[in-house]
Amino acid sequence: MxxxxxxxxxxxxxxxFVALFFGANQRLQIYVWTKDIRAKLVILDRMRKDASKRTxxxxxxxxxxxxxxxxxxxxxxxxxxxxxIEPTDIIRRLEHLFNLRxxxxxxxxxxxxxxxxxVTRSKAETAAEITAALDFIYRYVRxxxxxxxxxxxxxxxxxxxxxxxxxxxxxxxxxxxxxxxLVGAPIGDAAGPIVAVRLAGYETPWRLVTEDTxxxxxxxxGRRIVVxxxxxxxxxxxxxxxxxxxxxxxxxxxxxxxxxxxxVDAALKLEGEDxxxxxxxxxxxxxxxxxxxxxxxxxxxxxxxxxxxxxxxxGMDEAILTMKxxxxxxLGKAVERVKNIILRETSEGDTVVVIxxxxxxxxxxxxxxxxx
Amino acid sequence: xxSTGMPQWMQSIFIFILLAVTIYLMIKQTKEVKELQERxxxxxxxITVIECVDGSKKERPYREGxxxxxxxxxxxxxxxxxxxxxxxxxEPQPSQxxxxxxxxxxxx
Numbered sequence: 001m002x003x004x005x006x007x008x009x010x011x012x013x014x015x016x017f018v019a020l021f022f023g024a025n026q027r028l029q030i031y032v033w034t035k036d037i038r039a040k041l042v043i044l045d046r047m048r049k050d051a052s053k054r055t056x057x058x059x060x061x062x063x064x065x066x067x068x069x070x071x072x073x074x075x076x077x078x079x080x081x082x083x084x085i086e087p088t089d090i091i092r093r094l095e096h097l098f099n100l101r102x103x104x105x106x107x108x109x110x111x112x113x114x115x116x117x118x119v120t121r122s123k124a125e126t127a128a129e130i131t132a133a134l135d136f137i138y139r140y141v142r143x144x145x146x147x148x149x150x151x152x153x154x155x156x157x158x159x160x161x162x163x164x165x166x167x168x169x170x171x172x173x174x175x176x177x178x179x180x181x182l183v184g185a186p187i188g189d190a191a192g193p194i195v196a197v198r199l200a201g202y203e204t205p206w207r208l209v210t211e212d213t214x215x216x217x218x219x220x221x222g223r224r225i226v227v228x229x230x231x232x233x234x235x236x237x238x239x240x241x242x243x244x245x246x247x248x249x250x251x252x253x254x255x256x257x258x259x260x261x262x263x264v265d266a267a268l269k270l271e272g273e274d275x276x277x278x279x280x281x282x283x284x285x286x287x288x289x290x291x292x293x294x295x296x297x298x299x300x301x302x303x304x305x306x307x308x309x310x311x312x313x314x315g316m317d318e319a320i321l322t323m324k325x326x327x328x329x330x331l332g333k334a335v336e337r338v339k340n341i342i343l344r345e346t347s348e349g350d351t352v353v354v355i356x357x358x359x360x361x362x363x364x365x366x367x368x369x370x371x372x
Numbered sequence: 373x374x375s376t377g378m379p380q381w382m383q384s385i386f387i388f389i390l391l392a393v394t395i396y397l398m399i400k401q402t403k404e405v406k407e408l409q410e411r412x413x414x415x416x417x418x419i420t421v422i423e424c425v426d427g428s429k430k431e432r433p434y435r436e437g438x439x440x441x442x443x444x445x446x447x448x449x450x451x452x453x454x455x456x457x458x459x460x461x462x463e464p465q466p467s468q469x470x471x472x473x474x475x476x477x478x479x480x
Contacts, residue, residue, distance in 0.1 A: 005380065036401075043405060047412070168408070175412050185418050185434055185459050194458075197441050202455040233439035322416050322461030331458075362459055364441040 030154045033161040037145050040164050044141060047175045048134040055127040058182055062116045062124065070112045074105065074128040075135045095291035105129075122234035122361070123182055130178045137171050173317040180322045181235060186362035188319040188327050191266040191312040192285075193363040195334050196229040196356025206365040213238035214365055215247050220339065222348030226251065226258070231367070232360030240286065240357050241295030248299050251351060258305050259350040262338055263296060265357040266319050266327075267311035276330030277313040278337055285309035286357045296355070305353075306345065310337050414464060421458035424449035434459055 016024075052071065059067035079101050082093040109121045109128075116124070141160065148156035180187060186194065199218070200206070206214040208231070215228045226247055230238025244261070251258055265285035269275065284296035284307060300307040312334050314327055342352050378386075418434030422444050430448040444454040 002380070009378070009383070039401065039405075043408060050412075172408060172412060176414070180416070180461075183418070183434075184436065185438070185461065186440060190440075194440055198457070202441050202443075202457075232441075322418060323459065325419075325460045325462060328421075328458045328460040362439045364439040366441070 026154055030157055033157050034145070034149065037141070037157070037161055037164060040168055041138070041141055041145065043168065044134075044138040044171055047171050048131065048138045051127075051131040051134045051175055051178050054178055054182065055124070055131045058127060059113065059124050062113055062120050064113045064116075064124065066112065070108060071128055071131065073108065075132045077101070077105075077132070091291050091294050094289065098289075098291065119184065119234045122236055123184060126181045126235040126361075127178055130174050130181065134171055134174050137167060137174075141167060170316075173320065176317070177320040180320075181361065183322070184233070184235075184362055186323045187321060187359060188314045188323050189266045189358040190323060190361060190363050191314075191327060191331060191334065192264045192356035192358035193229040193232060193360040194331050194356070195264045195310075195312075195338065196227045196354060197363055197365060198331065198335050199225065199338060199354055199356075200227040200365075203366065205368045207368045209243040209246055210239050212236050213240060213243035214367065215243065216365070220352075221343060223342055223346055224256070224349075224351045225342070226351065226353045227356065228353065229356040229363070229365075230358070230360040231365070233362050233364040235359060235361040237357075237359050239292060240355050241284075241288075241292030244353060244355050245295045245299045248303065248305070248353060251353075252303060256351045257303055258353045259346050260308065260342065260352045261296070261300055261305050262308045262310060262341060262352065262354045263357055264310045264334060264338060264354065265312075267313055268316055268319070269313035273313055274326075275314050275318055275324065276326040278330055278333045279311050279313065280337055280341065281309045281311070283307060283309050285311050308341055308345075310334055310341070416461040416463060418459060418461045420456055421460075422448045422454045423457045424452045424454035426452050430454070 019025075052075075055071060056067050059070070064070065079097055082090055082097060084090060105125055105128075106121075109125050113121050113124060141164075144156060144160050147153070148160065177187070199220075200216040201218055204216045204218050206216040209215045209228065212231045213228065214231045215226060218225050218227065228240055228243050228247060230236045230240065240263075248258055248261075263285040265287065267279075267285065267287075269277065284293045284300075286293045286296065296307060299305070312327060312330050314324075318324055318327065338354060346352055419431050420434045420438045422430045422432070424430065424444075426449075428449070432448060438456055438459060440456050440459060442456045444456065448454060
């Protein structure tokens, strides 16, 4: 009996030894990785279906017409990036395409949810965009896995397996953000608009500069402060660059060239840094893909206006989830920092433009010509 | 052919360890998935901060429709007027120990 066992175990070891030469270890490794990716893909699938259901429920609750058709349209919507080998006027082309996308979505939601107010519609729109993002993550991971299996590309599968924890983390943040957006409370990214509102004062009336961006005027220590932010309390980032450009041109026309521009925004912290850290610098603090940021830089360069930036640091997840207390507490320091810059770098009688960049969800204002 | 030289009792222990590690990894993965589900379904406690014109500061649970800059007449500020100046979320404490949770405990 012992001889047989010994013979079988020796044969097995020989088979394993020979198999190693033919890459059996790699195949086994790929099998384990693939199983792991598939298990995580199930989680991603569950997240996207769950997000889709939550968004649908919200739209149905708010009497949307053909919500599944609308959600399908948003999920499968795409933007073809402009030609970049010819960079002339690329910003204008990029801006045109993204404005078209925003307008298309807004009009679709307006016609599908005619009875809902602006805040509810913006919530539904953002929820649909988050669902689209989760759906894309799932489809893209599945695509990489199937391509890796089909082409027996173990490097692709290995890379995918290594980044899966990060992908899951991003998907998890989006999924949580969906619930927070449907509630309507301010998110971390609202740091800029909140600083703008606190600086302007709660009783100051605001006027519409563009369709979804507002401006208000106030005074501080003999300086005239013009504050710009996205219109709230709906989920909206507005067009701060375009609105600031317009406001500054108006000020220059009336003979009051601004002496200082300050952008305030939430910024991603590095791992290990504290949440809510306030820092200042030079340049336009805005996280867009280009069209809005370049407008700040162009108008500042055109009239030689010093362009300063104040940022409130936070993690990526903290920026799109309900604002944390640490961030809320840091906003007072950010307001003080803006005031210090104004006092230090301008004189009495000067004009300063402060732009609160970010999503204005849960941050309202008294709008001229409306009740609230 | 060279013998592995591994006695039977050692082979048994080796197989047992392999089995234990496999079971451990399976349980760990299941636990990770469960924890992820729990994290997604977290309930954030949202607080609305109201500053009244008399300088007092009040806090209350967030209500749907609250937003920063909203004028509050009466209510928390009594006969005075106030404004919502902050809204923030407080994450529930993560589960402590084996399956124990502090959810449901009285908070000061």
